[in-house]
Amino acid sequence: MSEHNAARIVQDVAKVWLALLGLLALTVGTALLPLGIWNTLLNALIALLKVVLIGLCYMELLRHDALPRLMAVVALFFFWSSCWGRRSASISLAASAPRHGRRLRNGHHCRKAALMPPRHPITVCLRQAKPYAKETNAGPSWQTPCRLAPPCPRSAPAPRAR
Amino acid sequence: MCTKWPGRARHEPDHDRRRGPAGNGAPGDVAFLASELMFFGPLLLGWTYGRISMPDGFAWASRQTDLWLGTLNTAILLSSSAAMALAVQLSALQLKRQVGRCLLACAALGVAFFLLIKFYEWHREWAEHLFPGPDFAGPAHTGAQYFFVVYFSATFLHAIHLTIGIGVTLAMWRRVHKAMGPLPQPALHAAGLYWHFVDVVWVALFPMLYLVERTP
Numbered sequence: 001m002s003e004h005n006a007a008r009i010v011q012d013v014a015k016v017w018l019a020l021l022g023l024l025a026l027t028v029g030t031a032l033l034p035l036g037i038w039n040t041l042l043n044a045l046i047a048l049l050k051v052v053l054i055g056l057c058y059m060e061l062l063r064h065d066a067l068p069r070l071m072a073v074v075a076l077f078f079f080w081s082s083c084w085g086r087r088s089a090s091i092s093l094a095a096s097a098p099r100h101g102r103r104l105r106n107g108h109h110c111r112k113a114a115l116m117p118p119r120h121p122i123t124v125c126l127r128q129a130k131p132y133a134k135e136t137n138a139g140p141s142w143q144t145p146c147r148l149a150p151p152c153p154r155s156a157p158a159p160r161a162r
Numbered sequence: 163m164c165t166k167w168p169g170r171a172r173h174e175p176d177h178d179r180r181r182g183p184a185g186n187g188a189p190g191d192v193a194f195l196a197s198e199l200m201f202f203g204p205l206l207l208g209w210t211y212g213r214i215s216m217p218d219g220f221a222w223a224s225r226q227t228d229l230w231l232g233t234l235n236t237a238i239l240l241s242s243s244a245a246m247a248l249a250v251q252l253s254a255l256q257l258k259r260q261v262g263r264c265l266l267a268c269a270a271l272g273v274a275f276f277l278l279i280k281f282y283e284w285h286r287e288w289a290e291h292l293f294p295g296p297d298f299a300g301p302a303h304t305g306a307q308y309f310f311v312v313y314f315s316a317t318f319l320h321a322i323h324l325t326i327g328i329g330v331t332l333a334m335w336r337r338v339h340k341a342m343g344p345l346p347q348p349a350l351h352a353a354g355l356y357w358h359f360v361d362v363v364w365v366a367l368f369p370m371l372y373l374v375e376r377t378p
Contacts, residue, residue, distance in 0.1 A: 017240065032378065055358075058354070
């Protein structure tokens, strides 16, 4: 009887272990894909899934009384919100950016921000290309200086009627 | 009934499926682990601040970390967590030898993770002058140094927790090995909770330190 139970326990633990390794492979695989902002969201989601799996299956939090369960959930909530909460705030900031680009400090209008996914929501237009961009040789499109972009036709003042 | 220990069934665990093996010690264990999370709180807050205000430097710095070694570390730690879970759940069946083996495997994987891979990774980063300081090889004033301050602090703090976890696991193995009576289930459960906590922290740290803008 105990051998049967032991075999079942081993099987259950092995299933969760394989699921965790699969999620790890998925995280690394998706991190290498050019998904823009979805990379961050997917990483957070998969990490959360892994934590839930460990909490439920390995830590057996569901078998505890209500108090430890509540404490674990509150602790994990604060832990997770400190990890990802402010990040998602920056994501929402980018999502609320105007559709036709942003106005720069020099009065020009950056149209690139409207065309590309908001991977660098704050730095795209307000900051200029960094000197180390040449060193890294990464060459993402956002490094082309937005300030040289022509003004957006919509932002230009309408010609006066004569 | 068990003949060696009267009043206790040898192969029938006193494991209440609803309340768990930890009994009344569980709230204390979980409260301790919740307070342990505070160690990592300031680091995580520092990371989020840097990630938002210095995204270029953070992305550059994260690309300097070794993704494959980090992935291997994570896989090893997840495997050690599975071994620990196996030990805790098998202890309910009083399978002393199997529990001992699982605990040893867990500690061995922890040592492999920490001593071999993590030290090698730190050594490589030191050799490449990625340790924050006057010899830092990365771009200045971009937040790359700041990333590595967070990186080394977080991984070092995690390594300290892992070392404690290895010590606790080995102590539990010794206790199980020498146990004449029933296995110490509440203690095993507490050790397991601690090990899984270390695992959970690494699961959160891994994407933050290794997977920031890895797109080629």
